[in-house]
């Protein structure tokens with residue numbers, strides 16, 4: 001079975017927010033991603049709203065035709081938003097205010113009592129809950145004990161080693177991800193993976209048999225610049241030349 005691709009459109013909103021204007025619109029990017037074959041759309045509503053906004057979530061719920069996977073921290077504010085939005089899936093992620101991205105997995109083992117309430121409430125509300133954890137047996141056991149049907153294995157460390165060219169370390173982490181995927185699936189959990197994946201680093205993860213879904217964002221948004229910059233520059237040049245040819249004032 002080919003893993004589904006969830007496209008994370010957070011960083012379209014990062015670019016929008018850098019200017020405080022309405023574009024680029026992450027919902028439009030989501031619709032284009034769906035048209036190109038994305039199986040789902042993922043968005044992380046951060047406490048500080050640095051990229052995706054509450055209004056984006058409302059629009060994504062209304063305007064996209066594939067499942068929405070809403071990533072949230074385990075806080076009462078986020079729970080209330082997720083309960084109201086009723087996304088297809090809710091992925092609980094650790095969130096530190098000062099971090100640049102989600103660093104490391106959730107401590108499902110150490111935070112069992114805190115997380116139990118969130119997992120239950122989201123599940124009862126009809127969202128399929130996943131926990132974003134490291135590929136570690138203690139964490140996988142804890143996710144199972146919490147009753148989450150899905151775990152998303154953090155591929156960030158693998159991707160970082162890969163990008164740095166440290167293939168030995170990348171392979172070590174990859175081996176943990178393979179074992180974690182096998183172990184989690186043996187417990188009846190659905191296995192997802194993501195974070196930091198690129199064209200170069202995706203294949204060794206995508207080939208892991210138990211993985212049902214990959215969530216990828218930053219690289220796709222980044223690479224989309226290179227897919228699109230030639231045509232938009234040409235279009236702007238044409239418009240400038242046309243203005244002179246037509247003599248409009």
Ligand code: PXP
Nearest residue numbers: 102132194195196215216217218
């Ligand atoms: N999965 C989870 C749970 C995440 O928090 C993120 C980042 O928001 C991703 C996947 C996607 O990571 P990236 O943007 O590095 O591809």
